[in-house]
Amino acid sequence: MARAAAAKGVPFLHISTDYVFDGTGDQPFVPGHATGPLGAYGRSKLKGEVGVRAAGGPHLILRTSWVVSAHGANFVKTMLRLGGERESLNVVADQIGGPTPAAAIADALLTAAKAMTHGANGGTHHFAGSPDTSWADFARAIMAEAGLSCQIRDIPSSDYPTPARRPLNSRLDCSALDIAFGIRRPDWHVGLRDIVQELRA
Ligand SMILES: NC(=O)c1ccc[n+]([C@@H]2O[C@H](COP(=O)([O-])OP(=O)(O)OC[C@H]3O[C@@H](n4cnc5c(N)ncnc54)[C@H](OP(=O)(O)O)[C@@H]3O)[C@@H](O)[C@H]2O)c1
Numbered sequence: 001m002a003r004a005a006a007a008k009g010v011p012f013l014h015i016s017t018d019y020v021f022d023g024t025g026d027q028p029f030v031p032g033h034a035t036g037p038l039g040a041y042g043r044s045k046l047k048g049e050v051g052v053r054a055a056g057g058p059h060l061i062l063r064t065s066w067v068v069s070a071h072g073a074n075f076v077k078t079m080l081r082l083g084g085e086r087e088s089l090n091v092v093a094d095q096i097g098g099p100t101p102a103a104a105i106a107d108a109l110l111t112a113a114k115a116m117t118h119g120a121n122g123g124t125h126h127f128a129g130s131p132d133t134s135w136a137d138f139a140r141a142i143m144a145e146a147g148l149s150c151q152i153r154d155i156p157s158s159d160y161p162t163p164a165r166r167p168l169n170s171r172l173d174c175s176a177l178d179i180a181f182g183i184r185r186p187d188w189h190v191g192l193r194d195i196v197q198e199l200r201a
Pocket residue numbers: 015016017018045064065066067068072073
């Protein structure tokens with residue numbers, strides 16, 4: 001697809017992920033930071049990025065994280081379901097990142113696409129909701145927004161083993177996207193409220 005777009009000079013938008021990084025440290029990753037995926041998903045996404053760049057056309061690679069929405073399966077919907085069924089939940093508290101409403105990603109991509117159609121440069125950028133938080137604190141915010149009394153207990157990732165290793169640090173430095181396109185990090189509290197309202201409706 002990137003090669004076909006390049007052949008026609010059409011800007012190509014590619015959604016990528018914080019999983020291209022190794023998740024070490026506690027500082028936000030800038031777009032130029034060395035990549036080091038921990039698993040097959042991150043490796044395949046990184047290959048996608050490499051392929052898009054190699055196609056040689058105008059492109060925007062937008063790395064995002066912790067995508068949430070009223071649609072599809074995602075953390076917000078899982079928490080709302082479990083929060084309605086249980087009195088308490090154990091949620092990992094040592095993975096930190098920016099929950100990102102899918103609608104905000106769509107808005108950002110539209111803004112960037114319009115600018116690129118008028119000649120703006122693309123490149124590799126980061127876009128994540130603000131402020132950075134842990135899954136556990138995000139779960140608490142979800143319960144509060146939905147009026148659920150389910151208690152969230154902090155646990156370390158080591159107590160929640162998954163087949164694939166997940167990065168502890170998913171913080172993304174999104175300042176380059178603001179400078180290039182005037183696109184700011186969206187406040188995920190607003191997006192969360194919209195998602196809960198959409199699900200209620
Ligand atoms: N979820 C996250 O937290 C997260 C974080 C960072 C980046 N991302 C990136 O965001 C993008 C979307 O992720 P997601 O979590 O929303 O994934 P998802 O829920 O699995 O949705 C993927 C979508 O792609 C469609 N699709 C898959 N293979 C396709 C194919 N061969 N041809 C056409 N359509 C195809 C699927 O169609 P069907 O519905 O018909 O299967 C589905 O609508 C991915 O690039 C992912 O790497 C996601």
